[in-house]
Amino acid sequence: MAQISVDIERGPDEPASPHQGRHPNTCPVCSSHYRDDELVAALRVCRQCGHHFRLPARERIAQLVDAGSFQEAAADLRNADPLAFVDRKPYTERLTEAELATGLGDAMLVGTASVGGRPCALAVMDFFFMGGSMGSVVGEKFCVAADLAVARGVPLVAVASSGGARMQENVLALMQMAKTVMAVDQVRAARLPFISICSDPTTGGVIASFAALGDVMIAEPGALMSFAGPRVVQQTTGETLPTDFGRAESQLRLGHVDLVVPRAELTAALGRLLQLFAPSTDEPTADAPAPVPPPAGPMGWLRRLFGGAGG
Amino acid sequence: MAQISVDIERGPDEPASPHQGRHPNTCPVCSSHYRDDELVAALRVCRQCGHHFRLPARERIAQLVDAGSFQEAAADLRNADPLAFVDRKPYTERLTEAELATGLGDAMLVGTASVGGRPCALAVMDFFFMGGSMGSVVGEKFCVAADLAVARGVPLVAVASSGGARMQENVLALMQMAKTVMAVDQVRAARLPFISICSDPTTGGVIASFAALGDVMIAEPGALMSFAGPRVVQQTTGETLPTDFGRAESQLRLGHVDLVVPRAELTAALGRLLQLFAPSTDEPTADAPAPVPPPAGPMGWLRRLFGGAGG
Amino acid sequence: MVRLTEEVHRLRRRFQERGEESDVWEVVQNARHRDRPYTLDYAERLFTDYVELHGDRVGGDDPALVAGIATYHRRCVVFLGHQKGRDLTERTHRNFGMARPEGYRKAIRAIELADRLGLPILTFIDTPGAYPGVGAEQGGQAGVIARSILALARADVPVVCAVIGEGGSGGALAIAVGDRVLMQENAIYSVISPEGCAAILWKDAGQAKKAAFAFRPIARACLDLGVIDAIVPEPPAGAHRDHDRAARLLDDAIRGALAEVEAEPAASRRSRRRAKFRAMGVWGMAEPDAAPAIT
Amino acid sequence: MVRLTEEVHRLRRRFQERGEESDVWEVVQNARHRDRPYTLDYAERLFTDYVELHGDRVGGDDPALVAGIATYHRRCVVFLGHQKGRDLTERTHRNFGMARPEGYRKAIRAIELADRLGLPILTFIDTPGAYPGVGAEQGGQAGVIARSILALARADVPVVCAVIGEGGSGGALAIAVGDRVLMQENAIYSVISPEGCAAILWKDAGQAKKAAFAFRPIARACLDLGVIDAIVPEPPAGAHRDHDRAARLLDDAIRGALAEVEAEPAASRRSRRRAKFRAMGVWGMAEPDAAPAIT
Numbered sequence A, B: 001m002a003q004i005s006v007d008i009e010r011g012p013d014e015p016a017s018p019h020q021g022r023h024p025n026t027c028p029v030c031s032s033h034y035r036d037d038e039l040v041a042a043l044r045v046c047r048q049c050g051h052h053f054r055l056p057a058r059e060r061i062a063q064l065v066d067a068g069s070f071q072e073a074a075a076d077l078r079n080a081d082p083l084a085f086v087d088r089k090p091y092t093e094r095l096t097e098a099e100l101a102t103g104l105g106d107a108m109l110v111g112t113a114s115v116g117g118r119p120c121a122l123a124v125m126d127f128f129f130m131g132g133s134m135g136s137v138v139g140e141k142f143c144v145a146a147d148l149a150v151a152r153g154v155p156l157v158a159v160a161s162s163g164g165a166r167m168q169e170n171v172l173a174l175m176q177m178a179k180t181v182m183a184v185d186q187v188r189a190a191r192l193p194f195i196s197i198c199s200d201p202t203t204g205g206v207i208a209s210f211a212a213l214g215d216v217m218i219a220e221p222g223a224l225m226s227f228a229g230p231r232v233v234q235q236t237t238g239e240t241l242p243t244d245f246g247r248a249e250s251q252l253r254l255g256h257v258d259l260v261v262p263r264a265e266l267t268a269a270l271g272r273l274l275q276l277f278a279p280s281t282d283e284p285t286a287d288a289p290a291p292v293p294p295p296a297g298p299m300g301w302l303r304r305l306f307g308g309a310g311g
Numbered sequence C, D: 001m002v003r004l005t006e007e008v009h010r011l012r013r014r015f016q017e018r019g020e021e022s023d024v025w026e027v028v029q030n031a032r033h034r035d036r037p038y039t040l041d042y043a044e045r046l047f048t049d050y051v052e053l054h055g056d057r058v059g060g061d062d063p064a065l066v067a068g069i070a071t072y073h074r075r076c077v078v079f080l081g082h083q084k085g086r087d088l089t090e091r092t093h094r095n096f097g098m099a100r101p102e103g104y105r106k107a108i109r110a111i112e113l114a115d116r117l118g119l120p121i122l123t124f125i126d127t128p129g130a131y132p133g134v135g136a137e138q139g140g141q142a143g144v145i146a147r148s149i150l151a152l153a154r155a156d157v158p159v160v161c162a163v164i165g166e167g168g169s170g171g172a173l174a175i176a177v178g179d180r181v182l183m184q185e186n187a188i189y190s191v192i193s194p195e196g197c198a199a200i201l202w203k204d205a206g207q208a209k210k211a212a213f214a215f216r217p218i219a220r221a222c223l224d225l226g227v228i229d230a231i232v233p234e235p236p237a238g239a240h241r242d243h244d245r246a247a248r249l250l251d252d253a254i255r256g257a258l259a260e261v262e263a264e265p266a267a268s269r270r271s272r273r274r275a276k277f278r279a280m281g282v283w284g285m286a287e288p289d290a291a292p293a294i295t
């Protein structure tokens, strides 16, 4: 799964290409350069400055879930270009290019998996497929993930990475916002937790629909999470933007996010949440005589991270 | 029902007496002075500057509801001084003084009434009974009003006027906040509207309980509606207070109130709301061919007031 | 190869018959016409009486989104809608119909009020989009839009929505999730403004006409795509020419739609509404072991 | 004349046996002791594991009120509590446990999350009161307190509350409405601080000792008045002397209370909770045609 530079569609204020003017393996913050295998081994996090590179969906799944546990669903859904849309090139051509470049049928993979031995339904977006934009297929796939969560009685976990709704499907893309929100409601009605993980970027119609509705909202460091992108805000209002406008850290400060979790710690954090939410019937029946004191050591980050009792 | 100057209990930041240093019939804003009958005829609103004087509960009811429609309930509830409380004088003595001065058993009257021919349950507070403070009797009476609303399937209307909870009953007074909120919940569960009218002052434990939970929140002009009083805020934080701190007009601007309605227009506004909320089965059965155009004329204030279609 | 149903093929063929660019652009201009009736113009005409509610109970009241209680054909309803201003002062006051988080929070409050009291909800959609300001973003614009959609999705009461002007993006959808969604003849509904679309896809906001023609934000297309339930006729040459007549036509449509929804069983209303939106979207199936392509 | 029941007479007699002023004041000082365990000290000891949730989804996160998900004796629970700080930096950061509207909005969010997922709620009360700042008032301090009470009132899940330090006024009550309300031996619970009460009734904040003695914010009085369900013992000389032991005693009490509530039928939990609070209050009946007086 090599990183490729496609002419993706983005929020109007994203740079014209995610790697504009630089190699995709060059850190945009500190200009460190990595071989592809180095970057993959480092979870695509810059060892020098901690910058989180965007992560293809399959790499995300490989990092996040128990090895071999992912069972893909709805893999054969493909876009149908209902509007027979053409801008400077036909939508069908963009879809074909994206599929060839990413090996994905659309910008989301869904299925079931386990994390730390705890089962969940999973929906993971891929920014490299047309900017992770949400059209009919992404919307339907998210609903399939929600269906799986409800059918199996397991939590739903989503990893968003998207510039927003897919313009080439216009109102149909817009309706996916309603559709995915209703899927979250369906999970809620089944009394199951929904954990929403936002990576860079989670903007537009995705952060304004399912991605904002996590019972627990997790963001990766530096992830842009605004509805309107910084450039639109700047151009429309003429306001001066704070340097961390819309970024995960400011979203945490402003109360829109529960946790900002570095990628290296995401699997443990997610596993810990799934463990917390797990029904008590899954536990050993003998009651512990007293709560277990938190261990010190390598999991100390969890204490730091959560302000909690540690791993 | 003469206005009297009692040594009432207030939020810690109210002036030591509601009329300190001036006659109760002298306007604190423009110093106009009125005979008692003049003031009653003017609904206790200053003809010069529009200042709304505080209104005894029986005068409020007389102004607000259809003549003769008020049926009092729970009139025989009296305080029992459970803590056998004594500060500089015994609580029992304060209660006796307040009852003698106001002719009321406690700081709230409840019952049923109609406004513009529409039935409702009613709870009206009286600031002149120990600063309108909420103790066991006020809490229980409010619950009786809620019971009446539910039993008769009519909206609940409350007119608050209170410095907050009654210190002399300590935790029991505090619990009246929970108790009255639960009474509102009971009205909500019965799918009945609750209209909360806040007059000056509605502060402390009263604005932080039932009075804040109106489906429609109405305030009289200039009514103080803060949780902490201005003096406490000033003394605790050292912050400079805006001149309209906590007042109805700023509460409207800040989104905490739906409507600020002058006393002279309150009956019409309440009647209109009760009419709007009235079940359609009360209406004539013949369907109007087209909506009735709003009349012009003396009810024009309603248009101004509500930004709506007029009376 | 992607396998498409015959229905999708029909849809694609219909969209390939594109008509005239100028016709689409005329609708866009009508939808934005400054004499077009706004939410409160319809409120004055559709409702026997109404009272506006104010405030989000958090820190503000947004004049760009109005909500209230009304009498609509002898029943109590809750209404909400974007509100534009006609003259410069009011347009500024109303922020050109671009709501902030406090507006959507007011909407959520009104929706929850309606649901609690068992009152039908009528919504009027007319916004270029949610306001893209720093303060609005910091106040959680994205989250309130999601929660407004959720509130409408969860309501057990009938919800009838009418797109009466510009149905711009998530800011429009936030109050456009209903059992019936109506759309006026000259209204538009789209995921982004034609200008925004042109700026991104054509790299030139001046190509808005071309973009509008390509993504067709018009009622006919929305109906074909199953996104709306009915097109509401307007007076000849547009609603802006005759507010009273436009209101009567809208009234007929809303009244009929509401009566239909009220006649449906209430207990399953939420699940029917969810099923309706779940069906929105068009896709095909990958043919196994074939090259990716749509033909 | 006011007619009182024999029970009320007994209550009044009990309160007339006032004990020692210094004993009451010692409890007030213990409740405020800066070495007293705070909410997160108990969270560390009572929960197998926990994760704090952050933010009100509106514009802030309040460190003075914490909320989270935890494992409590093999079940998932939601907890919330006021949080004071121990050293000066943290005390300032935590605003001395005085929550702002964003704190109560976070509490409401946590309560609704628990109710949605069917998780019991544990609350820890320890605040001098809600923060009386201009911004807090403008952000609707009164309304969020009322709505936090309402959220707890409406929850269908078990709610167990523990007053672990200062239970100050509406800011405390906002998260203290439960099926069981426990109170530690050295905790206090009152409608206003002793200092505030003295300032108003004695016109002298220095008379706080006297005020505390008069209005008796102590656990024994709260139990006599039916406001709390049980007193939780502390280690000798107070919880601040032995956090671990204080936690074990609190754990025993909460665990027992929660098990009791869980054993009760869930369908009628809200109405039972409402009945419990409805019963709070003491009053008499006026004797007809008699002078107003209590004897």
Ligand SMILES: [Zn+2]
Residues within 6 Å of the ligand: A027, A028, A029, A030, A031, A032, A046, A047, A048, A049, A050, A051
């Ligand atoms: Zn770097």
Ligand SMILES: [Zn+2]
Residues within 6 Å of the ligand: B027, B028, B029, B030, B031, B032, B046, B047, B048, B049, B050, B051
């Ligand atoms: Zn005057």
